[in-house]
Amino acid sequence: MSLIKANNLSIAYKNNEIIKDSNFTINDGDFVFLTGISGSGKTSLIKSIYGEIKPRGELFLGPYNLAKINKSTLSKIRKRLGIVFQDYKLIPEWNILKNVMLPLIILGYDKKASQQKAIELLKKVKLSHKIDRFPAELSGGEQQRVAIARALIHNPALILADEPISGLDEFSASLVMDLFIMANKLGIAVLIASHSLPQDFNIQYRHLHIEKGKVYELS
Numbered sequence: 001m002s003l004i005k006a007n008n009l010s011i012a013y014k015n016n017e018i019i020k021d022s023n024f025t026i027n028d029g030d031f032v033f034l035t036g037i038s039g040s041g042k043t044s045l046i047k048s049i050y051g052e053i054k055p056r057g058e059l060f061l062g063p064y065n066l067a068k069i070n071k072s073t074l075s076k077i078r079k080r081l082g083i084v085f086q087d088y089k090l091i092p093e094w095n096i097l098k099n100v101m102l103p104l105i106i107l108g109y110d111k112k113a114s115q116q117k118a119i120e121l122l123k124k125v126k127l128s129h130k131i132d133r134f135p136a137e138l139s140g141g142e143q144q145r146v147a148i149a150r151a152l153i154h155n156p157a158l159i160l161a162d163e164p165i166s167g168l169d170e171f172s173a174s175l176v177m178d179l180f181i182m183a184n185k186l187g188i189a190v191l192i193a194s195h196s197l198p199q200d201f202n203i204q205y206r207h208l209h210i211e212k213g214k215v216y217e218l219s
């Protein structure tokens with residue numbers, strides 16, 4: 001079933017149209033790479049799906065057209081999304097345990113159960129020994145792994161990740177990709193923005209590509 005459906009989608013900053021008249025679909029459980037050169041509009045598209053930028057045309061997330069929704073519907077929709085921003089956006093005053101718990105805190109989950117789930121995920125990203133540390137005490141790669149654990153904790157329908165492995169060493173990059181694969185195997189759709197497709201990637205994936213303002217479904 002389609003999770004995201006774009007019909008004649010355009011994204012513009014004032015009159016500067018970045019994405020024009022594009023059509024594509026992302027289905028439940030898809031693993032998608034979104035490629036395009038620097039400045040092609042990958043981040044803008046992710047921000048539109050997350051509701052940070054209002055698109056034109058139609059951009060459906062399930063039954064909701066992100067071009068038309070109001071604020072309260074948007075906060076409802078965001079509960080179905082996990083997002084990993086390019087600059088992580090961790091809360092500097094919170095330790096990493098609490099940072100990972102954030103989506104469950106917003107959803108009003110029980111504190112003990114939320115902590116347990118956060119610790120479980122921090123184990124998976126090999127950071128359980130640093131739960132009391134603050135973001136500034138972590139390397140970029142470690143912060144990235146915290147951001148991914150946070151994006152996964154509430155079992156979203158779709159996780160959006162903006163260049164999640166750029167700048168990571170091989171160890172961190174493979175940990176991060178394994179996490180996305182694990183999430184996908186649990187039924188979470190994954191959309192990863194990246195300059196290029198990964199080498200030696202064993203699982204089946206789809207490929208969206210942005211070129212000269214158009215989004216193409218290459219597979």
Ligand SMILES: Nc1ncnc2c1ncn2[C@@H]1O[C@H](COP(=O)(O)OP(=O)(O)OP(=O)(O)O)[C@@H](O)[C@H]1O
Nearest residue numbers: 013016018036037038039040041042043044045195
């Ligand atoms: N807030 C903004 N206001 C105006 N223009 C913007 C804004 N954010 C991005 N742009 C422009 O939109 C275009 C697409 O930017 P975007 O960040 O979406 O590209 P990208 O493919 O993610 O690039 P990169 O791979 O370098 O991260 C660029 O030309 C950029 O200058």
